[in-house]
Amino acid sequence: MAEQLSPQDAAKQAAADAAAAMIEDGMVVGLGSGTTLRRFVRSLGVRCQAGLKITGVPTSETTRALAIEVGVPVADLNDVGPLDIVFDGADEIDPQGQMIKGGGGNLLWEKIVATAGRRFVAVIDDSKTKDQLGQFPLPVEVIRFGWHATERLMRDLLIESGYLEPKIAMRGGLDKPFVTDSGHYILDCALGQITHPEALSIALNRIPGVVENGLFIDIARSAIIGEPDGTLKTIDYPGRAAGV
Numbered sequence: 001m002a003e004q005l006s007p008q009d010a011a012k013q014a015a016a017d018a019a020a021a022m023i024e025d026g027m028v029v030g031l032g033s034g035t036t037l038r039r040f041v042r043s044l045g046v047r048c049q050a051g052l053k054i055t056g057v058p059t060s061e062t063t064r065a066l067a068i069e070v071g072v073p074v075a076d077l078n079d080v081g082p083l084d085i086v087f088d089g090a091d092e093i094d095p096q097g098q099m100i101k102g103g104g105g106n107l108l109w110e111k112i113v114a115t116a117g118r119r120f121v122a123v124i125d126d127s128k129t130k131d132q133l134g135q136f137p138l139p140v141e142v143i144r145f146g147w148h149a150t151e152r153l154m155r156d157l158l159i160e161s162g163y164l165e166p167k168i169a170m171r172g173g174l175d176k177p178f179v180t181d182s183g184h185y186i187l188d189c190a191l192g193q194i195t196h197p198e199a200l201s202i203a204l205n206r207i208p209g210v211v212e213n214g215l216f217i218d219i220a221r222s223a224i225i226g227e228p229d230g231t232l233k234t235i236d237y238p239g240r241a242a243g244v
């Protein structure tokens with residue numbers, strides 16, 4: 001029986017199918033994570049079963065398992081050269097193509113794969129486009145050792161940066177912390193509006209204990225945006241360092 005899709009899932013499916021249709025024989029392809037990318041990997045699996053020959057580089061253990069299940073050949077990032085193209089979802093994307101990612105906890109591997117690629121394509125439904133980043137809490141991946149001290153430094157930085165009452169929450173809570181594929185914790189920072197995403201990203205990453213943050217700056221080259229009625233919009237963000 002055909003899956004009954006919510007309007008948002010229909011939008012995700014439309015974007016995922018369009019992204020999977022862009023892939024050509026012989027490509028080395030970064031495979032992102034999240035619910036939209038699950039649809040993309042399944043759609044790509046159908047093409048691989050029909051004879052498409054590609055190599056996929058997953059950005060999470062979850063994506064790796066799904067890719068294998070649906071017949072997408074996978075390789076480790078260490079075993080391939082620069083990726084031809086990387087597809088991934090986003091939690092928010094602004095008109096300049098700056099993104100918040102990591103809502104599913106995969107931001108670190110995602111950023112490593114994204115910056116190993118010649119071209120990054122965001123695959124999103126239309127609810128992810130925002131005039132300004134920050135409604136979605138910014139995920140920050142931190143080392144488990146001394147994470148309370150790291151959190152204090154993050155709070156100080158955020159207050160100095162003008163976020164008067166930053167709310168920082170440990171993903172999963174103290175009883176059952178969420179642990180990333182690299183064995184770290186995630187601290188979600190509810191900021192409301194992020195006025196200077198690039199400066200904030202640099203400052204956060206300078207804190208010892210912070211491994212990486214979910215701001216993806218100057219990485220997206222284009223976005224495929226699905227609408228609930230199944231139509232698509234494509235946006236290009238020219239002049240990007242990654243992949244230019």
Ligand SMILES: O=C[C@H](O)[C@H](O)[C@H](O)COP(=O)(O)O
Pocket residue numbers: 032033034035036037088089090091101102103104105106107110
């Ligand atoms: O950690 C998760 C990733 O950054 C996802 O790409 C992001 O959260 C978007 O996921 P979804 O497609 O489920 O909204």
